[in-house]
Amino acid sequence: MPNHPITQSPNHRIAIIGGTGKEGNALAFRFAxxxxxxLIGSRDAAKAQNAANEMNARLGAAALRVEGYSNRDAAAKANIVLLSVPYDGMKPILEDLRDAAQNKIVINIASSLDPERKSRAKPPAAGSVTAEVQQFFGxxxxxxxxxxxxxPEKLEAVDEKIDSDVLVCGGDKAARETVIELIRRIGIDALDAGVLANAIAVEALTAVLIAVNIKYKVKGAGIRLTGVPRE
Ligand SMILES: NC(=O)c1ccc[n+]([C@@H]2O[C@H](COP(=O)([O-])OP(=O)(O)OC[C@H]3O[C@@H](n4cnc5c(N)ncnc54)[C@H](OP(=O)(O)O)[C@@H]3O)[C@@H](O)[C@H]2O)c1
Structure with missing residues (x-):
């Protein structure tokens, strides 16, 4: 699937909270x-600015400028907020973003993993991390x-086709469709995987992939659904 700039679609502004880390930085680069x-977000605005400067140098002068802010300022300036922070550090970040996240699309990329053993799925009380984030923001x-x-290894290989699907779940159909469109624009197949209750399946699948990575000594096991028509 080709990368192509969003020229006909709305002018989305996506805040990557924790865009200084491996997964968030790779996503930020692909979106930019x-x-x-x-808008790269960090707990430390100067760190975000440095990450944005490095990314702008990689992107070249013709690209839209990536900007760096504190997590809260990045979220406030965006219409889509992507959380790319570890689950065990997420609570204070959610507190910080409570106001800025209202009436926005929020993308959770964290999974339900047992902190003691990440190859084992372990949902939080809310049912999934995504459901917990939804409960928190209302x-x-x-x-x-x-x-x-x-x-992140697959995301960083920007010139290679990613042979995996991204499954998108959530309670708002229009939000799922917006996110799917954005993901397809960065060269990755995305599928509507249904309602918020299904998020646990996607999150638990990460534990399965980590177990497979360990067993077969690989880094980037992924999933691809069969029987689905592709554009
Ligand atoms: N790595 C993977 O294979 C993979 C795959 C899919 C999804 N994910 C998900 O992607 C998210 C980010 O993963 P990552 O590997 O990029 O994580 P990471 O590098 O450990 O952390 C990402 C950023 O989060 C902030 N952060 C780190 N520890 C924190 C803490 N205790 N409290 C608050 N903020 C903290 C840091 O940003 P600042 O210091 O700038 O604030 C850091 O740069 C996670 O939710 C992970 O589950 C990861």
Missing amino acids: RAGVRV DTAKVVAAFQNIS
Whole structure:
């Protein structure tokens, strides 16, 4: 699937919270390269600015400028907020973003993993991390699960086709469709995988992929559904 800039679609501004880390940085680069306006967020605004400067140098002068802010400022300036922070550090980040996330699409990419052994699925009390984020922000935030099953190594290989699907779940159909469109624009197949209750399946699948990675000594096991028509 080709990368192409978003010229005909709305001008999305995506805040990558924790865009200084491996997964978030790789996603930020792919979105920016596809012409989406990207705001890198960090607990430390200067660190975000440095990450944005490095990314702008990689992207070249013709690309839209990536900007770096504190997590809260990045989220406030965006219409889509992607959480790319470890689950065990997420609570204070959610507190920080509570106001900024209202009436926005929020993408959770974290999985339900046992901290003692990440190859074992372990849902939180809410049923999934995505459901926990939805509960935390309340109904006006449109929270979706996406990207759980794609490794940063695959995201970083920007010139290679990613032979994996991203499954997108969440309670708001229009939000799922917006996120699917954005994912397809960065060269990855995305499928509507249904309602918020299904997020646990996608999150638990990450434990399966980690177990497979360990067993077969690989880094980027992924999933691809069969029997689905492709564009
Ligand atoms: N790695 C994978 O294979 C993979 C695949 C799919 C999804 N994911 C998900 O992607 C998310 C990010 O993964 P990653 O590997 O990029 O994580 P990471 O590098 O460990 O952390 C990402 C960023 O989160 C912030 N952070 C780190 N520890 C934190 C803490 N205790 N509390 C608050 N913020 C903290 C840091 O940003 P600042 O210091 O700049 O604030 C860091 O740069 C996770 O939810 C992970 O489950 C990962």
